[in-house]
Amino acid sequence: MxxxxxxxxxxxxxxxxxxxxxxxxxxxxxxxxxxxxxxxxxxxxxxxxxxxxxxxxxxxxxxxxxxxxxxxxxxxxxxxxxxxxxxxxxxxxxxxxxxxxxxDAKIGLIVPASVPEKTVADLEAHKADFNDRIVGIDAGAGVMKKTDEAIKAYNLSLQLMPSSGSAMTAELARQINASKPVVVTGWAPHWMFAKWKLKFLEDPKKVFGEAExxxxxxxxxxxxxxxxxxxxxxxxxxxxxxxxxxxxxxxxxxxxxxxxxxxxxxxxxxxxxxxxxxx
The missing domain is CATH 3.40.190.10 (Periplasmic binding protein-like II)
Known part of the structure; x- marks a missing residue:
């Protein structure tokens, strides 16, 4: 044995x-x-x-x-x-x-390329067009923390709505298909840039940092x-x-x-x- x-x-x-x-x-x-x-x-x-x-x-x-x-x-x-x-x-x-x-990664606030707003600061004057909200992703994400900082830095009264990556793109799709303005927290690389014409809002105060x-x-x-x-x-x-x-x-x-x-x-x-x- x-x-x-x-x-x-x-x-x-x-x-x-x-x-x-x-x-x-x-x-x-x-x-x-x-x-x-x-x-x-x-x-x-x-x-x-x-x-x-x-x-x-x-x-x-x-x-x-x-x-x-x-x-x-x-x-x-x-x-x-x-x-x-x-x-x-x-x-x-x-x-x-x-x-x-x-x-060449990047985070920030993203809108349809067709909207007139160019910078994060521009959101406040037209917040009603965006339903007074920024469509977010999961609460703990870096881009969410930075968006909280941006809301303070640019004195925005839009509300940041936490959701998830997939819920955010679903809402983006809904608003784009209805030809309505929408602002989301986002990042590149992402497939949404291959699917729709989108742009990052400029961030002169560099809250979201430079290229990541x-x-x-x-x-x-x-x-x-x-x-x-x-x-x-x-x-x-x-x-x-x-x-x-x-x-x-x-x-x-x-x-x-x-x-x-x-x-x-x-x-x-x-x-x-x-x-x-x-x-």
Missing amino acids: GTALIATMSATVTATADTKPTIKIGYVEGWDDSVATSNVAARIIEKRLGYPVQLVPVAAGVMWQGVARGDLDATLSAWLPVTQGAYWEQFKGKVTDLGVNFP HVDNVVNPQLETKAAPVVAFLKKFQWKPGEIDSVMLATENGTKPVAAADAWIAAHGDRVDSWVAGAQ
Whole structure:
């Protein structure tokens, strides 16, 4: 019996050594760029690097905390320096920023391109046109906190209505289809810019910050756990416009994994350049 037990134990050890650890990636559910980026990266890590991946949908604060604690290995949804700047300040000693995956991100207030209003300050005089409200997303999001600040900074009396990413775009669609003015909290990259003619309201007081970037942030232990994944994430970066087709496909009903696989199949050279040296 003793020999059998030892044999079983050594077999278990061997099996474990052969199996690569699962990589847990946190993403923000309802953020289409986060869903698209995370799914493309996950499929590449699985197919090309051979690590199983678990995508974990979480709120932004929980995502940062998870990566800092090691409950999550990585997030590809770190909006910096402004949107998630407070989380970076809180957790920067416990996480590693591997670099930018989307260089030209932006948050702010978005309106149909056809409305005459140009700046955030212009909203007050025409607030009745906008039903006295700004259609928001989930309450804890960075763009919501910044909109609260903007309401104070520009002395606006419009009410910020929390909802969700999908509820916000549904309301945007309703108002645009009815040819009515509407103002929403939003960000680029987003599929809504591929679907409708929209514009950001100018923000002369820079409450929403300048251009943002989205970074790959990992738990420092990932280097030990899966060095090839870290090598890949250091190289993984979208060019402007590349992510839009993945987001729009998903919005039009394609499953995120299928949209990711289609993009990967069509862009073999880009994928090769990302995984070069990581395999």
